[in-house]
Amino acid sequence: MRLRIVVTIFLIVSTVLMSFLGACTPATEEPVPPVQSKLTFPVDITDQMGRVVTIEKMPETIVSLSPGHTEIVFALGLEDRLVGVTEFCDYPEAAKDKPKIGGFSTVDIERVVGIQPDLILAANIHRKEVIPELERLGLPVVCLDPTTLEEVLEAITLVGKCSGQEEKASQLATGMGDRIKAITYKTNNLTPAERPRVFYILWHDPLMTVGSDTRIHELIELAGGINIAQDLGEGYPTISLEAVIIANPQVIVAGTGHGEGAVLPYQFALTEEKLRDVDARVNGRVYKINTDLVGRPGPRIVDGLERFAEFIHPELFKGDQ
Amino acid sequence: MVKLEMQGITLAYGDKKIVEDITFQVMPGEMVGLVGPNGSGKSTIIKALSRVVTPYSGTVLINGRDISRIPRRELSLLISVIPQIPLLPSAFTAFEIVLMGRNPHLGLFQYEGPRDMDIAWQAMEQTSTQCLAERRISELSGGEIQCVVIARALTQETQAILLDEPTANLDISRQIEILDLVKGLCRKNKLAVVAALHDLNLAAHYCDRLLLINRGGIHAEGTPIEVINTQNLEQVYGHGSYVHTHPLSGLPAVLPRVDSSRNSSLNK
Amino acid sequence: MSWQQAKLSHTNQAAPAAVYPHRRGRVYAILGLLVLFGVMVALAITVGSARIPLSTTIDILLSKLPLVDITPHWTSALETIILEIRLPRIILAGLVGAALAIAGATYQGLFRNPLADPYLIGVAQGAALGAVVGFILPIDWQWLGLGTVPLFAFVGALLSVAVVYTVARVGKVMPVTTLILAGVALGALLSSIVSYLIITSEEQLHGIMFWLMGSFSLTQWSEIKFVLPYMVVGVGVLLIYARSLNVMQLGEEQAQQLGIDVEKLKLILLTAATLVTAAAVSFVGIIGFVGIIIPHAVRLIWGPDYRFLLPLSVLVGAIFLILTDIVARTVLAPSEVPIGVITAFCGAPFFLYLLRRRTKVLF
Numbered sequence: 001m002r003l004r005i006v007v008t009i010f011l012i013v014s015t016v017l018m019s020f021l022g023a024c025t026p027a028t029e030e031p032v033p034p035v036q037s038k039l040t041f042p043v044d045i046t047d048q049m050g051r052v053v054t055i056e057k058m059p060e061t062i063v064s065l066s067p068g069h070t071e072i073v074f075a076l077g078l079e080d081r082l083v084g085v086t087e088f089c090d091y092p093e094a095a096k097d098k099p100k101i102g103g104f105s106t107v108d109i110e111r112v113v114g115i116q117p118d119l120i121l122a123a124n125i126h127r128k129e130v131i132p133e134l135e136r137l138g139l140p141v142v143c144l145d146p147t148t149l150e151e152v153l154e155a156i157t158l159v160g161k162c163s164g165q166e167e168k169a170s171q172l173a174t175g176m177g178d179r180i181k182a183i184t185y186k187t188n189n190l191t192p193a194e195r196p197r198v199f200y201i202l203w204h205d206p207l208m209t210v211g212s213d214t215r216i217h218e219l220i221e222l223a224g225g226i227n228i229a230q231d232l233g234e235g236y237p238t239i240s241l242e243a244v245i246i247a248n249p250q251v252i253v254a255g256t257g258h259g260e261g262a263v264l265p266y267q268f269a270l271t272e273e274k275l276r277d278v279d280a281r282v283n284g285r286v287y288k289i290n291t292d293l294v295g296r297p298g299p300r301i302v303d304g305l306e307r308f309a310e311f312i313h314p315e316l317f318k319g320d321q
Numbered sequence: 322m323v324k325l326e327m328q329g330i331t332l333a334y335g336d337k338k339i340v341e342d343i344t345f346q347v348m349p350g351e352m353v354g355l356v357g358p359n360g361s362g363k364s365t366i367i368k369a370l371s372r373v374v375t376p377y378s379g380t381v382l383i384n385g386r387d388i389s390r391i392p393r394r395e396l397s398l399l400i401s402v403i404p405q406i407p408l409l410p411s412a413f414t415a416f417e418i419v420l421m422g423r424n425p426h427l428g429l430f431q432y433e434g435p436r437d438m439d440i441a442w443q444a445m446e447q448t449s450t451q452c453l454a455e456r457r458i459s460e461l462s463g464g465e466i467q468c469v470v471i472a473r474a475l476t477q478e479t480q481a482i483l484l485d486e487p488t489a490n491l492d493i494s495r496q497i498e499i500l501d502l503v504k505g506l507c508r509k510n511k512l513a514v515v516a517a518l519h520d521l522n523l524a525a526h527y528c529d530r531l532l533l534i535n536r537g538g539i540h541a542e543g544t545p546i547e548v549i550n551t552q553n554l555e556q557v558y559g560h561g562s563y564v565h566t567h568p569l570s571g572l573p574a575v576l577p578r579v580d581s582s583r584n585s586s587l588n589k
Numbered sequence: 590m591s592w593q594q595a596k597l598s599h600t601n602q603a604a605p606a607a608v609y610p611h612r613r614g615r616v617y618a619i620l621g622l623l624v625l626f627g628v629m630v631a632l633a634i635t636v637g638s639a640r641i642p643l644s645t646t647i648d649i650l651l652s653k654l655p656l657v658d659i660t661p662h663w664t665s666a667l668e669t670i671i672l673e674i675r676l677p678r679i680i681l682a683g684l685v686g687a688a689l690a691i692a693g694a695t696y697q698g699l700f701r702n703p704l705a706d707p708y709l710i711g712v713a714q715g716a717a718l719g720a721v722v723g724f725i726l727p728i729d730w731q732w733l734g735l736g737t738v739p740l741f742a743f744v745g746a747l748l749s750v751a752v753v754y755t756v757a758r759v760g761k762v763m764p765v766t767t768l769i770l771a772g773v774a775l776g777a778l779l780s781s782i783v784s785y786l787i788i789t790s791e792e793q794l795h796g797i798m799f800w801l802m803g804s805f806s807l808t809q810w811s812e813i814k815f816v817l818p819y820m821v822v823g824v825g826v827l828l829i830y831a832r833s834l835n836v837m838q839l840g841e842e843q844a845q846q847l848g849i850d851v852e853k854l855k856l857i858l859l860t861a862a863t864l865v866t867a868a869a870v871s872f873v874g875i876i877g878f879v880g881i882i883i884p885h886a887v888r889l890i891w892g893p894d895y896r897f898l899l900p901l902s903v904l905v906g907a908i909f910l911i912l913t914d915i916v917a918r919t920v921l922a923p924s925e926v927p928i929g930v931i932t933a934f935c936g937a938p939f940f941l942y943l944l945r946r947r948t949k950v951l952f
Contacts, residue, residue, distance in 0.1 A: 205807060206799045206925065232924065240806065242674055243923030245666045246639040261796065274673050277665045373842050397848030404846075410701070410838035412893040417835075424836050425848035429829060432896075477847070 045161055048151065049127065049143040056140075058164045059118035065107055065130070066123040069144060070095050071298035072156055073121070075172055076165045084115055088258075091292065091300070113137055119162055146297045148218055149305070153177060155297065176302045180222070183309045186316050187224030196312055198225035199249035199280070204268035206238045215301070216294050223308035224316070225251060241274055251312055252280040255291040263288075287311045322349035322511045323384050323399055323480040325370060330379035332365050338377070339365045341537045349480070350511040352504060354518050354528030356548075358558060361534045363517035364405055367485045370515060371402045383481070397425040401477040405485040405517075407470045411459035415469045418458065419445055422476030444475040447502055449495075463490040471499060475506075482506075484516040488523065496520075500527045521575040525549050526567075533557060549573040615897040622904035626683070629911045633679045636915055638922035639670055646671055678808040682914040683907035684820050685873050686883075688865035690906025693880030694887070694898055695827055695862040698834045699855065700765055706881035707866040710772025711749040714779035716870040717801060719745020721786050724797055735811055738800070739871045746867035749775060754859065763855055765841075803874035803929035805914050816868045823865035827899055830858060834895040878932040879906055882940050889943045909936065 042056045063084035064070040070089040073082050084101040102108035107130050122131055124145040134141045146152040153173045160169020198220050202208040209229040210216040220227045228247040254266035266288040275281055293304035309317040325347040332339045340362040347353045355363040368374040372388050381388045423437040445451045448468045467490050488496040504527050507514045518524040525545035533541040533548050535557045541548045551564045567574045635646050645663050649671045652659045692707035723741035753775050757768040787797055833854050836844050841851045887901045913935050917926045
């Protein structure tokens, strides 16, 4: 009995001690070699989680933990340095051939550690467990967590700064900014009466839509529409069919994702009997959009915005289907 | 009026035989007692008579008909059983339990009518359980439950009644009351009654005939005077008791021995 | 010879009305609950995430009666909401609540066990497996206006109970304890298969989880048409055998001695209760609490006689689930809370209150 108590106390004390030690480990202690680059490394950056990260040298190896980040890396011409992507990174095509380090929420830490990358790009969902773990192992992690379009541009700039591609990033961001302005120029001054009511279907059973703090909501607003679920709260809430009917959206956009049920929300929007009297159905304004275009915080999000603009204000934005 | 018969009955649980090749009859108006040591098979015989247990071999007949061929509902109009340890659902009232005795008389869609209620009420009066009518089973003592179950059997209005140790939990006045009642009904209505009894004195006093069951067979059969004698008791029960004659009825009365020969048999 | 002629005592009293099994009180209870049911339905129709004036609602309903002629002064959207969203949903909630409550009461009587509920012998797990298979398979045909998922769930539910019954049966006899054990074992096996399929399927994950939790949204009239016959027949059969179920409470031996064909009764009750449960679960998902607690609540108030317990459970179950659905629809409107979450939340406190108050034996 006494032995048991002693062993238990020993285990507790050693666990507490080890966690203290772990928290105190410094990130890296290597001396800084001189690098050929326009930028001076090491560079301190503040990532979008508010963490201050020191990038010691120009990263030769980059690992991306999110499909959106992968797209940014490719857009900045850094694909040769990209040595690890998730299973879901499928754009551009070349991304599919890169070595895999796990899923989106299920990162294989061991594999990442095995690669010993110079830079890891993480996302919001990695906050709780993955990022602290990587920090503990002494790997440089930058968290990109853009919640608005502005912040997506900032994220791109950030990646450029981390990787010595500031100029390319600046060009990309400016280009995207211009395209966004081309749209908001026309939509900013619309009166509420001129903004159509838009219903975005994330999934049909249960019926799920987007709340006011999501990027998709912002896209709707920037494209000159009103999200009928804007008062609904945050995240991706369920909504009752009744509420949709009463709100009478003039435009319905269904997200098409991956896998077996990909096209079901769109089919639902087109064929559900109870929605037959809703303006969007009566006027044939039911559209689908690839969720990668609006869901991923990467360069293509402006493509998503442009599609939205075409759906919502066809009279202002003629698109080439 | 019914006549019960067992012909060549062997009863077994699995491969273990309890009684072998038993044959006897019970005539209407006759009260037959099954007596014997614990575990001799009295309860099993009662169960076989009511078709709760299937005989290993042999047949049970009621008025010449094989009871295994008779549908349950019809059988329960002919035979009612008072079980040894009745497990009753605790939330029902005594009256509701007694009223269940009317079940064989009711069709699937029928409900109990006033006549059924009256019969149940009177059965409870016969068994002095009317005061318990509104009480829940969980509140009753073992003896009270026993009387409720007897009332239920009476409510069934059958021509044959089987009793499995009906007086086990009752005090002496209740025992006499119940057996008086059953014997009276037996006579008046010409019922065929089979009672498994452990109390030899009560058996001697109330039963017309006795079957002494021992080691899987009928050790003795006949009137109480014929069956309950010291020799039979010694052979079946050992040396602990002897048979006296009841001073008023002339029937056998069983009493414990108080001499040295009993002590020596206990020390074996 | 008539029994009454031969009795030994000389009194000839009739049973006092007091011992008549409280029939009148319970009949009044049934009538009262019917009224309450009507009130609940009316409430459910008028309440929802969309605000519709009461007069409009009444007019919409009245206009559907034959011979009534009201010129529509409402939009078709409102009519769609009332007649195609709310009404079918309320009806299904009532049917499912009734079915689960009566099935639960029956199982408790059949197994003589207060912990029995309609899902004891594998109905829910079989339905879940069927539904998951229906989700995952790429076929998407419709039959009678019903999708693959509920049909597969229904078949799965019935098949699993059939398997359990076949395993448990020994010759002509079906021992009740064996049935329970076989049901629990098979249920566990099916559950693990369901979990495995869900984990390895990724895509349809959230759809399946929501289905499993139970939901009345997107109820169609075609679903009600499918479910109704099973409910009516099943509930009808159970009500007919209520008195026999009373006698079964004495145990199989005594019940046999009182004329009950025990094996036949077990089979009938099992089949009817399983049928209504399968119909309920297949279209709505797994809703807990109703099947086990509603019968006990009814027992606490009105006693254990199954001739009243069963119909009262039907009414209380229907009222309870309609009420719960109202809460699920309105508490976070216009979002909806899955109904399985709400049932225990609503019902448990009330049941605990009943337990505290009890003065008599429960089962």
